[in-house]
Each structure stands twice: as C-alpha cells, then as structure tokens.
Amino acid sequence: MRERPPGCKTVFVGGLPENATEQLILEVFGQCGGIGAIRKSKKNFCHIRFAEEFSVDKALFLSGYHIRLGSSTDKKDTGRLHVDFAQARDDFYEWECHQRMLAREERHRRKMEEDRLRPPSPPPIVHYSEHECSQLGDKIKDDNAFPEAVRVLLTWLERGEVNRRNANNFYSMIQSSNGHIRRLTGEKTQHEKEVEEAKDKFRTAMATILAQFEEIVSVFNAASKQKAWDHFSKAQRKNLDMWRTQVEKTRNIHSEHLMCIRGEEEMEMSDDDMEDSSPFTSKDSEDSGVSQAEALREENDSLRCQLDAYRNEVELLKQEQGKNQPTSSEEDSTHSQQLSFLQQALHDMEEQLLRMRDELKERETELEKNKEDKQQLKNQIHDLTSGLQKLQTTTALQDVTASSVVSCSEDKEGIPEKNRPNPLHTERDALLVGIIATFLHVHPFGASIEYICSYLQRLDTKINTGEVEALLSRLPCTFRQELTGVGASLEKRWSFCGFQGVKST
Known part of the structure; x- marks a missing residue:
C-alpha cells in the first residue's frame, strides 16, 4: 500500500469483474460515504472520489474481498478487490486551500489576541485654541478630569504653544495645577491612616488568635497530667497527643509570623529614626541601645528561669518514674512521650538562650562602637571650631592690613574721585x-x-x-x-x- 497523499479523497479500486458497472460500484462503495465521482476504465479498475476524507479509510477495509455478479461462475463476473490510495490534483488543491484558510484563521486569531493584550493607545491631544484653553482651565479645576487635563497642558507646553499673548492663560492653568497639591497630600495622609488602622486591627486579631491558641495548649497540658490522663482510654490518649502536637505546631507558626511582623515594624521604625536623626544626636541612640540591652538582659533572665523550671520538671518526672514504675506498657509510652516533649522543649529553650546571649553580645559591641564614634565626632567638632577661629583671626588681620594699605595709597595719591560712590555695592x-x-x-x-x-x-x-x-x-x-x-x-x-x-x- 502506497503512502497516503495529503488531503486524499480518491481511491484506486482494482480487481473488478469485467462485467461490473458503475451502478454496482456505487452500490458497493456507497456504504463508505458520499461519492463525488467515479472514473471507470475499460480494464478491471476504476478511481472513486469521495466527498470526505474519512470515507477513504472505510473503503480501504474492503480491500481483499471477493466479488461475484449473481450466481455466475464465469471469470468475467468474479474478481478480488484491491483498494489503495490514489493521488489526485483536485484533492491536493483542496488540501492546500484548506491549509491556507487555516493559516489565515490562525493569523487572524493571533492578531486579535495581540490587539486584545495591547494596551489602549492614548487619546489624541487637541491643538491649542482659545476655546480649548478655556475648557482646559475648567477641567483642571475639576478633581475627576484633572489627570487628563494636566496631560494636555504638558503636551502644549512641550510643543511650545506659549507666547506673550497667551502667557497669562498658561500661568492660570499652572496655578490651578499647583492647587491640587494640597488635595493630593490630604489623600495620601488619609490612605496612610487607613493602612495604619488596618495594621493595628491585624495585630490585635493576631494577638487574640495567639492567646486562644495558648489557652488550647494549656487545656491539652492540663489533660495530659496524671490526674486526668489515667481516666482516658488508649485511643483517646492517642488522639489527645496528636491534637496537642498539631496545636503546638500551629501555635508556633503563628507566633513566629507575629514576631516577624513586629520585627519588620521595628526595623521600619528604626530606619525612620535614622533618617530623621542627625549625626549630633548620638546621645539618643546611645540611650536606645542601653534600653535595648536592658530589655535583652531581662528576656535572657526570664528564659533562664523557664529553663530551670523545665529542668526541675524533667527531674521530677524521672524521680516519679524511678519510684512508681508503670504496671503497663501504655503508661511507659505516655511517660516516654512526655519526657521526649520536655527534652525537646528544653533543647529549644537552650538554643534560644544561646541566641539571646549572642544578640546581647552584638548589642554591647554596637554600643561600644557608638561610644567610640561619638568621641571621634566630638574631637572632629573641636578641631573644626579651633580651625574656624584661627581662620577668622587671620582674615581679620588681612582685612586690617588691606584697609591700611588702601588708606595709605589714597592719602598719597590724593585723587578727588575718592568721594565718588561705588556703583557696585556687593x-x-x-x-x-x-x-x-x-x-x-x-x-x-x-x-x-x-x-x-x-x-x-x-x-x-x-x-x-x-x-x-x-x-x-x-x-x-x-x-x-x-x-x-x-x-x-x-x-x-x-x-x-x-x-x-x-x-x-
């Protein structure tokens, strides 16, 4: 079987009986689909052109079948069908036309998509005239039409439409544009206030959510104590442990998120303070560094107390485990879980304590550097003041000597023009x-x-x-x-x- 040509709708049919007619061929191959034309040869073959391409696939299945006219056994009335693809110029031409149509549709679709995604072009700027100038002055005063009007004004100024006759009109429009600065500043402050209020609401909501998480964690901790723990079944204890771990994880995630938000706000506030402060206000920065160091020390002491409490609790649990050995494997598992949780918490507290110590050392080093910088600035200021005083004394001496020289030269020359006023004052x-x-x-x-x-x-x-x-x-x-x-x-x-x-x- 030959290779299928593109857009093939014509098949070659060989092995037909010699006495076969077009009516017989139409009856046999009409079941495959609509037939457009039949070209029968004098020999035992013909070409059939279908209306659709899928009819060719159906006609190929008839290849290999024996055909016989009636009950006759004559060789002229029998034959074995052979169906294959046929290459026709009409099929290829229609296929090319279809491909060109698809390409045009694809180009049109791409162009429509590009036109849809392309930003709209700005409206054309009108040319300057007295009528347009008066209308533009009214639009500039309107808050809603101000953005479009100010673009038109900018275009006119760049085109060089200003001259002596219309300079007053342009000045009034520029003055009206300047009047919008107060409105825009008020809108900016209003939006900033709204943002701050939204931040405050978010912080309060996060704080309440975190407090509720803490209460739930305390509920699970109270339920895990021996007074209430012994009354639960094994499945209930398993569920309680799973719930408690999930709650602790979510609590930690929310607390970290809240700490990150607070840290970002503190960094923003510190950046603003650094921008607003001058190099001569190092005393305030030193006081803030001292207060931060004190806060870190207090937090370090509180963490140390919590660490000692965890250690005491672990030791008590070990003593209870040594005295009262559990009678069942279930109690062993619960105590081991509690012990592992406490050890993990102890390890976390130790790591946090180490981090706090490192931060305290870094703050102390920064404080020392600030003190050194302050001392250097003081020395530089002292040197500058002394140099300025010396420069003032030298300039005063030079002025005195210059004035004396000038007076002597005038006395010697005795020109009568010395009483003439100088036209250049400065x-x-x-x-x-x-x-x-x-x-x-x-x-x-x-x-x-x-x-x-x-x-x-x-x-x-x-x-x-x-x-x-x-x-x-x-x-x-x-x-x-x-x-x-x-x-x-x-x-x-x-x-x-x-x-x-x-x-x-």
Missing part, C-alpha cells in the same frame, strides 16, 4: 555685571530687559527685573539703553558699550 553685583556684559557682548544689537532677566533667572531664580535695570542704569559708561523699532513695535534695548566707555572715562 560682590553679587559685580558677578551680575560680568555675566550681563558677556551676554550682551554676544548680542551686538542689544537685548530687552525681560530677555536678560530670563537668562539670569536660569542661574538664580531670586533675580527680578527692577534690580537688574537699576544696576544697569548705575553704569552708564558700560551699558547703554537704546530705542529700536517704529510705532507699535518700539522697544527698549540695552547694549554693551564698555569698549567705548574705557576711552571716555
């Missing part, structure tokens, strides 16, 4: 003059006072227009004010004239 005025001179030197046609102030405000936001204009007017030989333009475009410009002023002065 070093800041001198810096401003240098920066403005450099700026105007690269602008030979001059610049307006607003342009100069916008450049200076990038360096210092406290500079205002009146201060700069007064400074420029005090230096007429260095800066000159000119009027440019005609009519409505008339504009005052300042230019640098220091090179001409040197000659005149």
Whole structure:
C-alpha cells in the first residue's frame, strides 16, 4: 500500500469483474460515504472520489474481498478487490486551500489576541485654541478630569504653544495645577491612616488568635497530667497527643509570623529614626541601645528561669518514674512521650538562650562602637571650631592690613574721585555685571530687559527685573539703553558699550 497523499479523497479500486458497472460500484462503495465521482476504465479498475476524507479509510477495509455478479461462475463476473490510495490534483488543491484558510484563521486569531493584550493607545491631544484653553482651565479645576487635563497642558507646553499673548492663560492653568497639591497630600495622609488602622486591627486579631491558641495548649497540658490522663482510654490518649502536637505546631507558626511582623515594624521604625536623626544626636541612640540591652538582659533572665523550671520538671518526672514504675506498657509510652516533649522543649529553650546571649553580645559591641564614634565626632567638632577661629583671626588681620594699605595709597595719591560712590555695592553685583556684559557682548544689537532677566533667572531664580535695570542704569559708561523699532513695535534695548566707555572715562 502506497503512502497516503495529503488531503486524499480518491481511491484506486482494482480487481473488478469485467462485467461490473458503475451502478454496482456505487452500490458497493456507497456504504463508505458520499461519492463525488467515479472514473471507470475499460480494464478491471476504476478511481472513486469521495466527498470526505474519512470515507477513504472505510473503503480501504474492503480491500481483499471477493466479488461475484449473481450466481455466475464465469471469470468475467468474479474478481478480488484491491483498494489503495490514489493521488489526485483536485484533492491536493483542496488540501492546500484548506491549509491556507487555516493559516489565515490562525493569523487572524493571533492578531486579535495581540490587539486584545495591547494596551489602549492614548487619546489624541487637541491643538491649542482659545476655546480649548478655556475648557482646559475648567477641567483642571475639576478633581475627576484633572489627570487628563494636566496631560494636555504638558503636551502644549512641550510643543511650545506659549507666547506673550497667551502667557497669562498658561500661568492660570499652572496655578490651578499647583492647587491640587494640597488635595493630593490630604489623600495620601488619609490612605496612610487607613493602612495604619488596618495594621493595628491585624495585630490585635493576631494577638487574640495567639492567646486562644495558648489557652488550647494549656487545656491539652492540663489533660495530659496524671490526674486526668489515667481516666482516658488508649485511643483517646492517642488522639489527645496528636491534637496537642498539631496545636503546638500551629501555635508556633503563628507566633513566629507575629514576631516577624513586629520585627519588620521595628526595623521600619528604626530606619525612620535614622533618617530623621542627625549625626549630633548620638546621645539618643546611645540611650536606645542601653534600653535595648536592658530589655535583652531581662528576656535572657526570664528564659533562664523557664529553663530551670523545665529542668526541675524533667527531674521530677524521672524521680516519679524511678519510684512508681508503670504496671503497663501504655503508661511507659505516655511517660516516654512526655519526657521526649520536655527534652525537646528544653533543647529549644537552650538554643534560644544561646541566641539571646549572642544578640546581647552584638548589642554591647554596637554600643561600644557608638561610644567610640561619638568621641571621634566630638574631637572632629573641636578641631573644626579651633580651625574656624584661627581662620577668622587671620582674615581679620588681612582685612586690617588691606584697609591700611588702601588708606595709605589714597592719602598719597590724593585723587578727588575718592568721594565718588561705588556703583557696585556687593560682590553679587559685580558677578551680575560680568555675566550681563558677556551676554550682551554676544548680542551686538542689544537685548530687552525681560530677555536678560530670563537668562539670569536660569542661574538664580531670586533675580527680578527692577534690580537688574537699576544696576544697569548705575553704569552708564558700560551699558547703554537704546530705542529700536517704529510705532507699535518700539522697544527698549540695552547694549554693551564698555569698549567705548574705557576711552571716555
């Protein structure tokens, strides 16, 4: 049998009787499924094309059967069927069309899935206009529409839509945006309060649950004592032991969880304290370290007392076991279980005690390091104060000597210009003059006072227009004010004239 072609719907039928007709072939192979076409040859074979592919599998089962027309024994009326796959161009073409359709459906499905998972694109930003600006100002004042409106405002600012005519509108919108800071801060504090309240509720609920677990454990411990233990049956004792172990495990898990939560909160509080505290408040940290060390010592003493109590209980149990030997194997098992539980608890307490000792030693070493750091900081502060005093004395001496030299030179020269007031009062005025001179030197046609102030405000936001204009007017030989333009475009410009002023002065 040949290999099945892809999308095969046509079969080859050989071994037909010579006297076989299409009606006979249709009657025999019509049971396998719908037949599309029959191509019969003059010889003893034909090709049958079915409507579906599964009909080919059914027709293959007819291969090997003997066929006879009526009761005739003539060779022309008998034959042995041979059914096999046949390769047809129509079948292959339909199969390719079907595969292309499946591929298109798969691509469409993937595209729909990608479109579904792709985040939605943001809405387009409208262009600036007076009408849109007025509507945006109302939206910015609304708490619900503020996020969308502030995005539009940011886009307009980045596009460079601001000019002199609409600067006031943009300023009012920015001012409205700034007004939302108080609301957002209030919402943040409200959410923080809700989180703290939820944490408090969770801590109280965990504490009550842990207390109830402790009560249940105490109930099991009371039931395991000899006064009540002897009255239970063997099965009841087994169940009680199993329940007690389960309760202790769950109790330990919850207690560890609660301790982890408390430890995380303490770490957060310590981080906040470290951020808020300055390097000069080492006394508070030292006091907190001392209090923590004292708390660790108290906890160490309490654990030591509990350990002694467990040891005494174990010794009493051993003495009772030596005096009153149990009369049955059941009592032996119960006492051995109690002894193993107590030994395990004793071992855990010893490990916890060792851990507490290690923590106490670590805290003591940290306390010593803090003390050393404090002493080093004190020494550094002392050195800095002494150096500052020396620097102040040296600067005072230099000022005195400089003033004396200047006075002597003035007395010698006797220039009448010594009574002239200095236009530069401070070093800041001198810096401003240098920066403005450099700026105007690269602008030979001059610049307006607003342009100069916008450049200076990038360096210092406290500079205002009146201060700069007064400074420029005090230096007429260095800066000159000119009027440019005609009519409505008339504009005052300042230019640098220091090179001409040197000659005149």
